[in-house]
Amino acid sequence: MTELLVVFVINHNVQLMDIAGPADVFAEANTLRGEPVYRCVIAAPQKSIRSSCGFVVQADYCLKDLNTLCIDTLLVAGAPDAAHSLPAPDFIQWLCDTAPQARRFGSICGGVFALAATGLLNNRTITAHWADVEPVRQRFPAITVNADSIVEEDGPVRTAAGVSSGLDLALALVREDLGEKIARDVARQLILFYKRPGGQRQYSRQKELSPAGRSALQSLQRQIMDHPSTQYSVDAMAEMMQLERRQLTRLFAQETGLSPAQWVEQTRLAIARRLLESGRSPLKIIAAEAGFGAVRTLRRAFQRHLGITPVEYRKRFGPSL
Numbered sequence: 001m002t003e004l005l006v007v008f009v010i011n012h013n014v015q016l017m018d019i020a021g022p023a024d025v026f027a028e029a030n031t032l033r034g035e036p037v038y039r040c041v042i043a044a045p046q047k048s049i050r051s052s053c054g055f056v057v058q059a060d061y062c063l064k065d066l067n068t069l070c071i072d073t074l075l076v077a078g079a080p081d082a083a084h085s086l087p088a089p090d091f092i093q094w095l096c097d098t099a100p101q102a103r104r105f106g107s108i109c110g111g112v113f114a115l116a117a118t119g120l121l122n123n124r125t126i127t128a129h130w131a132d133v134e135p136v137r138q139r140f141p142a143i144t145v146n147a148d149s150i151v152e153e154d155g156p157v158r159t160a161a162g163v164s165s166g167l168d169l170a171l172a173l174v175r176e177d178l179g180e181k182i183a184r185d186v187a188r189q190l191i192l193f194y195k196r197p198g199g200q201r202q203y204s205r206q207k208e209l210s211p212a213g214r215s216a217l218q219s220l221q222r223q224i225m226d227h228p229s230t231q232y233s234v235d236a237m238a239e240m241m242q243l244e245r246r247q248l249t250r251l252f253a254q255e256t257g258l259s260p261a262q263w264v265e266q267t268r269l270a271i272a273r274r275l276l277e278s279g280r281s282p283l284k285i286i287a288a289e290a291g292f293g294a295v296r297t298l299r300r301a302f303q304r305h306l307g308i309t310p311v312e313y314r315k316r317f318g319p320s321l
Contacts, residue, residue, distance in 0.1 A: 001033075004072040004177065006040045007102075009095070010059065011079065011087050011114070013052045018077035018108040018166050025170035028186045029178060037178065045091055052080050063094045073173065074098065074105040075158075077166075082110025083135045092117045104173075106158035108166040116140045120157070127152040129162030130204040148199030148307070161200045167192055198307030202316070212256050216241060224264055228271050228291030232264050268292055269301050276314045283310055 006026055008019040019042065026038035043066050044059035051057055061069075076095065079085075086092070096118040099105040107115045112128045113136070115121060122142035127149035136145050146152050150165045151172050160169035171192065175183035187194040211218035211225075220241055224232060237260050238248040252260045272290035275281060281289075287298040295310075302310050 001035065001037055003036055003039050005069060006038055006073045006075070007066065007069075007071050008040065008042050009063075009074060009076045009111075010042055010044045010049055010057065011077075011091060012049055013079040013081060014049060014057065014077050015079060015109065015163060016051050016053060016055060016057070017163050018111065019057075021164065022075070022108070022166045022170035024190065025167055025174060025186055025192075028189055029174045029182055032182055032185050032189070033178060045088070063091070063098075067098065071098070071102040072104075073158075074102040075166075075169075076105075076107040076111030076115050078108055078110025078112070078129075078162075080110070082113045083132055086117055087114050096120065100156075102156070104156045104158055106160070106169070108160045108169060109162040112136060112159060113139075116143055124154040124157050125152060126154065126157065126159040127161045127200075128159070130200050132162075148201045150196055150200055165200070168196055197312060202306040202308060202313060217251060217255055221263070221267075224267055225271075228264075228268050229288060229293075230291070232260075234260050264291075265301060266305070269305055272298060272301075272310070273313065273317075276310060277317045278319065280314075280319065286310070 008023070010019060023040045026040050030036050030038055041060040042057065043061045043063055044057070045063055047059050047062060049057045049059060092114060095115060099115070099118065099120055105115075105120070107126075109129050110132065112121075112126060112132065116136060116139070121140070125144040125146055127146050128136045130147065133145050133147045136143060150161050151169045152159045153172070158169060158173065160166045167190075171183050171187055171194065174186055184194050186192075211221040220237060223240075224230075234245055234248065238245045241248060243251070248260055252258060252263055256263055258266065268291040272286055272292065275286045275289060283295045283298065287293060287295045290298065292298040292301060299309055302308060302313060306313065308316075
């Protein structure tokens with residue numbers, strides 16, 4: 001099989017896991033295949049780049065020296081401050097000129113901002129780290145963002161949500177190239193999820209338990225947060241605020257983007273998540289304290305919003321035994 005050149009494009013403050021994790025997946029694929037299928041290199045604006053953890057990374061190539069190589073896969077790595085500091089225009093231009101020449105190209109975590117600035121992601125569906133979803137949508141409205149996806153594929157574009165999801169992306173690329181068996185064996189060897197259960201909503205903490213909107217609405221929201229097990233029908237909430245049902249629904253939509261019932265359920269879900277993370281109370285107690293009443297109702301909410309069960313959530317994020 002012809003050796004496939006994988007280029008990790010980095011810039012100042014790069015997160016090492018964005019490049020080291022995927023590179024190890026490709027290296028393990030080479031080992032299991034018994035031949036050098038992948039050759040991974042690092043390209044940067046200059047030879048030495050300081051990473052976000054302080055280590056200095058030595059690039060294999062400066063960007064200007066890479067144009068003569070036949071790139072199979074080009075991946076732009078991210079940095080913690082990527083949403084607030086776009087690279088220099090010549091870096092963006094290099095990506096704009098070079099990425100389309102590769103068989104496939106994409107980004108890992110914050111690398112999406114530099115790639116999006118080229119216009120190459122316009123009219124495509126991508127994913128981004130949950131904290132970057134709204135910034136990407138606001139700055140690049142021509143891009144569709146799948147907020148819950150860990151890895152997204154659209155034509156030649158491959159994007160990974162954030163940091164460790166670069167491993168998921170690399171596994172997906174190995175599966176494309178070498179098939180299910182090699183990809184599964186790589187995952188097994190590196191002790192990774194072959195296909196991670198659920199999406200990235202289970203990691204998100206955006207706007208949880210945060211009253212929003214007018215003071216009267218915030219007063220109602222705080223009451224729901226403090227007493228989630230009370231019954232909150234739309235009519236009951238409207239009466240509490242001395243509003244018509246239609247007025248309350250319109251106010252919630254304007255101030256929170258949610259219906260009253262959706263806000264109540266998401267608040268209860270946030271409380272249940274916190275209880276699962278911080279203690280080992282039985283699910284029956286958690287369901288009651290969070291306002292879901294029954295375990296089956298709690299389980300349905302977790303499956304619908306997070307893609308996993310409460311038991312799975314506790315195993316992943318709960319306290320150690």
